[in-house]
Amino acid sequence: MNTPIRESDYLMPLKVAGLSFRNNFVVGSGPAVKTLDMIKAIERWGWGGASLKLTIDPTYISKPPRYRWLKKHKYHAFTAETRLTFEQGLRLMEKARKAVSELILYANMAYAGENGEDGWIRMAKKYEAAGAHVIELNMCCPNMSFNVESSGGQSRALSGASVGSRPDIVSKTAAAVQAAVGIPVFVKLTPEGGRIGEVAKACFDNAIVSVGSTGNRLAIPDFDINNPQHGICRLQEEPTLACFSGPWLKPLALRDVYEMRAKCTPENMVMGSGGIEKWTDAVQMMMCGADFVQICTAVMLKGPKILPKIVKGIKQFMQQKGYDGYRDMRDMVVPHITPTDRLTLYRGHARIDEQKCTGCALCADIGHCYAISMENKKAKINVDDCTGCSTCVDLCPVNAVSICQYEKIEQE
Numbered sequence: 497m498n499t500p501i502r503e504s505d506y507l508m509p510l511k512v513a514g515l516s517f518r519n520n521f522v523v524g525s526g527p528a529v530k531t532l533d534m535i536k537a538i539e540r541w542g543w544g545g546a547s548l549k550l551t552i553d554p555t556y557i558s559k560p561p562r563y564r565w566l567k568k569h570k571y572h573a574f575t576a577e578t579r580l581t582f583e584q585g586l587r588l589m590e591k592a593r594k595a596v597s598e599l600i601l602y603a604n605m606a607y608a609g610e611n612g613e614d615g616w617i618r619m620a621k622k623y624e625a626a627g628a629h630v631i632e633l634n635m636c637c638p639n640m641s642f643n644v645e646s647s648g649g650q651s652r653a654l655s656g657a658s659v660g661s662r663p664d665i666v667s668k669t670a671a672a673v674q675a676a677v678g679i680p681v682f683v684k685l686t687p688e689g690g691r692i693g694e695v696a697k698a699c700f701d702n703a704i705v706s707v708g709s710t711g712n713r714l715a716i717p718d719f720d721i722n723n724p725q726h727g728i729c730r731l732q733e734e735p736t737l738a739c740f741s742g743p744w745l746k747p748l749a750l751r752d753v754y755e756m757r758a759k760c761t762p763e764n765m766v767m768g769s770g771g772i773e774k775w776t777d778a779v780q781m782m783m784c785g786a787d788f789v790q791i792c793t794a795v796m797l798k799g800p801k802i803l804p805k806i807v808k809g810i811k812q813f814m815q816q817k818g819y820d821g822y823r824d825m826r827d828m829v830v831p832h833i834t835p836t837d838r839l840t841l842y843r844g845h846a847r848i849d850e851q852k853c854t855g856c857a858l859c860a861d862i863g864h865c866y867a868i869s870m871e872n873k874k875a876k877i878n879v880d881d882c883t884g885c886s887t888c889v890d891l892c893p894v895n896a897v898s899i900c901q902y903e904k905i906e907q908e
């Protein structure tokens with residue numbers, strides 16, 4: 497990397513719990529943050545923070561990495577992953593802290609032993625002594641005991657997503673760790689369990705500085721139906737539940753962030769991760785309530801050099817809109833998310849532009865609608881049968897279908 501990065505390429509400063517972040521972008525804990533060289537490159541490319549690869553103590557399910565990037569489906573799936581031992585994590589943190597000047601370093605850690613809170617506290621204190629700026633409690637990873645339990649196994653220790661959906665355990669543990677260290681404790685939660693908003697609120701009620709979501713979901717990746725007993729990963733025999741990330745995940749990750757934000761106060765700091773690749777994705781995250789944005793898969797696939805383009809896009813957007821900082825757009829969507837029983841809907845129907853219609857009949861084939869027929873190789877709408885659902889607009893390859901909108905439908 498020889499191209500010099502100018503401050504203007506990355507600077508969007510924010511201060512949280514006494515820490516000065518160059519911007520609110522953090523490389524999410526994962527394989528792109530596991531060596532000193534990687535961390536140095538992350539600093540050079542201007543990131544605000546880097547969450548070092550997870551340390552689990554005692555070491556628990558650490559295997560050679562097995563990944564697939566299914567670009568057609570836009571998801572990344574991993575089935576096995578190497579975790580740092582506690583010692584490796586501490587040594588990496590010590591070296592990283594000496595090597596960086598502006599990058600904020602997170603210690604992403606999980607305790608998986610039998611000493612409960614004491615185990616978490618012991619780890620956090622050692623990370624603080626090793627130079628971590630932030631302790632990031634990993635209450636999120638679905639690929640530890642949660643995977644084992646979900647695929648019929650028995651786990652010796654609950655870890656990651658298995659504990660992350662329990663507001664009582666998460667908030668109590670986090671509060672105990674926060675009381676024991678002098679650096680801020682951030683908690684990374686799981687959406688598995690469906691209670692992320694509640695868990696986030698319980699953390700904030702217990703004085704936690706920032707709460708975030710991993711976005712990751714455990715799922716079965718597409719497999720070869722001629723070889724169903726084999727997994728999709730190379731150098732791996734069996735199929736297994738895999739940990740999904742990447743663009744496919746973004747709509748779910750936006751929901752996670754919205755749910756956390758909707759349950760907490762404007763002062764609480766929320767982190768979102770899941771499927772962020774472009775500046776527009778990051779803006780959506782912020783509009784759904786995120787202060788911090790973590791990116792993992794896109795950095796794995798393209799390297800830390802993606803940041804300046806993202807920041808540039810956001811800055812240009814903010815300038816166009818007259819926003820002074822990201823806070824001006826944060827939460828913008830949140831108050832407008834409307835329960836489905838209170839949606840404002842309009843009467844209307846589809847209409848065809850005969851000049852554009854090529855007679856392909858895709859719209860006439862729609863299985864849930866018989867309002868469209870073909871006449872003289874042109875689509876025709878029977879307006880009385882059209883419900884205005886608009887699937888035909890999305891299916892038309894030449895934009896020949898549009899929607900006429902009439903008056904509001906009165907609420908029942």
Ligand SMILES: Cc1cc2nc3c(=O)[nH]c(=O)nc-3n(C[C@H](O)[C@H](O)[C@H](O)COP(=O)(O)O)c2cc1C
Pocket residue numbers: 524525526527549550563572574577604634636637684709710711712740741742743745769770771772790791792793794
């Ligand atoms: C291969 C891989 C390893 C990961 N390891 C960790 C980890 O050690 N700790 C953690 O908190 N999250 C981990 N994650 C989750 C990411 O940090 C991130 O939250 C998630 O993948 C969603 O964001 P993305 O779509 O940008 O990857 C990992 C993700 C991947 C793909």
